[in-house]
Amino acid sequence: MNRNQMIHSHFAELSGINSGTLSRILKGNHPISMAQLVAITAGMKLPEDYFFEDYIDECFSFVVSMRRIRPFIFRSAELERLDCLEQVVNRLLEDLSYASVLFEFAEHFYWDNKRQAARILYQGVSEAEKYQHSERLALCQYRIFRIEIEEQEDLEEKLCAAAQFELYVNRLDAADQLDALKQLMHIYGLVHKWTKVDELAKEMHSIASVQYELEGRRSDTIEEGLKCPEQPFYYYILYAYLARSKTSEACGDYERALSFVQLYANAEHWVQENDEQSRQIIAQFTDWAVANTYLYRLMSGELDVIHEYADYIALQENEIFVAVRYILQAANVFKLNVDSILERFAPYIPYQSNKREFGDYKQAILQESYAQFLIDLAIYLFNHSKSKEQALNTLLKGLEISITINSSKNILVCMTLYEQYREFADQELQERFKNLSSEVYQLNAKKSLILLDAL
Numbered sequence: 001m002n003r004n005q006m007i008h009s010h011f012a013e014l015s016g017i018n019s020g021t022l023s024r025i026l027k028g029n030h031p032i033s034m035a036q037l038v039a040i041t042a043g044m045k046l047p048e049d050y051f052f053e054d055y056i057d058e059c060f061s062f063v064v065s066m067r068r069i070r071p072f073i074f075r076s077a078e079l080e081r082l083d084c085l086e087q088v089v090n091r092l093l094e095d096l097s098y099a100s101v102l103f104e105f106a107e108h109f110y111w112d113n114k115r116q117a118a119r120i121l122y123q124g125v126s127e128a129e130k131y132q133h134s135e136r137l138a139l140c141q142y143r144i145f146r147i148e149i150e151e152q153e154d155l156e157e158k159l160c161a162a163a164q165f166e167l168y169v170n171r172l173d174a175a176d177q178l179d180a181l182k183q184l185m186h187i188y189g190l191v192h193k194w195t196k197v198d199e200l201a202k203e204m205h206s207i208a209s210v211q212y213e214l215e216g217r218r219s220d221t222i223e224e225g226l227k228c229p230e231q232p233f234y235y236y237i238l239y240a241y242l243a244r245s246k247t248s249e250a251c252g253d254y255e256r257a258l259s260f261v262q263l264y265a266n267a268e269h270w271v272q273e274n275d276e277q278s279r280q281i282i283a284q285f286t287d288w289a290v291a292n293t294y295l296y297r298l299m300s301g302e303l304d305v306i307h308e309y310a311d312y313i314a315l316q317e318n319e320i321f322v323a324v325r326y327i328l329q330a331a332n333v334f335k336l337n338v339d340s341i342l343e344r345f346a347p348y349i350p351y352q353s354n355k356r357e358f359g360d361y362k363q364a365i366l367q368e369s370y371a372q373f374l375i376d377l378a379i380y381l382f383n384h385s386k387s388k389e390q391a392l393n394t395l396l397k398g399l400e401i402s403i404t405i406n407s408s409k410n411i412l413v414c415m416t417l418y419e420q421y422r423e424f425a426d427q428e429l430q431e432r433f434k435n436l437s438s439e440v441y442q443l444n445a446k447k448s449l450i451l452l453d454a455l
Contacts, residue, residue: 015043077117265289374398388424
């Protein structure tokens with residue numbers, strides 16, 4: 001106002017703020033509301049968040065009022081001023097009575113897809129309640145875990161997030177526990193910790209079975225506010241069977257795997273519901289049961305089922321890529337020629353879609369699966385005297401993806417295989433491997449620095 005030789009009434013008119021209110025603000029006798037801050041900033045023709053850092057002190061200079069602070073928190077989240085949001089949250093939590101309302105804000109941001117803002121609030125509430133064994137603390141940790149695994153490509157980072165969250169999973173409400181266990185199983189499966197997946201699947205089955213039985217007893221009554229998981233309880237019973245069949249498969253116990261297949265293949269005999277959703281879920285698990293029965297018979301040595309398996313999965317478009325990967329594995333174990341199958345399903349490789357009707361394949365799962373496919377394909381090409389350069393090129397593609405997601409197991413397999421066939425690499429392939437090796441070195445150097453920082 002001084003710089004522009006502007007009197008109160010002129011700026012009041014320019015900003016839309018009452019002249020008397022503006023006068024009291026300038027004298028320091030009146031707290032500035034968020035709406036007034038926006039009006040003042042607009043009147044000065046400055047970016048909306050120009051004074052946000054200064055406004056933090058304003059929030060706490062008079063009696064602390066959530067009526068005044070709430071709009072600032074929400075606007076900071078909308079404009080991604082996470083630095084301001086974090087400062088306000090830290091100052092508010094000097095009084096632990098604000099933990100409850102901040103948790104409510106965090107939930108709003110989480111479901112409104114403002115995940116980074118939500119994470120700041122969840123972390124603040126978690127720190128404030130770290131010595132309590134509350135369900136709210138566990139839910140904060142669960143939300144942080146979900147945010148981290150969604151944004152992290154690095155499998156080691158995902159594993160670290162899973163290990164930190166797992167301490168809290170049994171404090172969650174049963175409905176949240178089931179979804180949390182499913183997410184944990186995905187992470188441990190990605191890093192091939194199958195014993196852990198099996199343990200979590202047992203826990204999922206136990207909780208889901210109890211809840212499904214209780215739900216049946218409640219069928220004649222309506223309980224308002226009863227929390228439900230993302231899927232019906234019977235879905236998690238079936239999913240636990242599916243997971244345990246997969247862990248058996250990963251350990252090479254195909255007889256045990258088939259025993260679990262029978263449990264999720266016949267859901268119509270015990271699932272009480274008979275609506276459209278239940279019919280879709282039962283149909284999906286039945287399809288998986290048929291495909292996995294073919295797979296486990298094939299891996300058990302019944303090689304004559306391979307073309308039946310291929311014909312069946314041809315009708316299940318979303319399953320083709322995964323099935324071809326397994327067929328490749330069988331081909332490598334039993335020295336089969338599957339050129340005709342690879343040619344038949346070439347349009348589905350690489351598999352691009354990440355949309356599935358029941359539980360979507362997240363990007364990391366697709367990437368890890370595709371990296372394994374490329375490794376298996378390279379082995380197949382090596383074994384069948386195909387072009388060694390083509391095989392090495394395929395292998396290095398697998399190594400590149402494995403480095404991107406930091407899959408230690410796949411990186412080790414790729415580098416070991418390359419060394420076995422190094423003599424067939426031309427100058428270009430040697431240069432690519434050298435560059436990728438440098439990236440692996442940097443990954444390990446980063447891990448060492450993290451460990452040193454933690455000491």
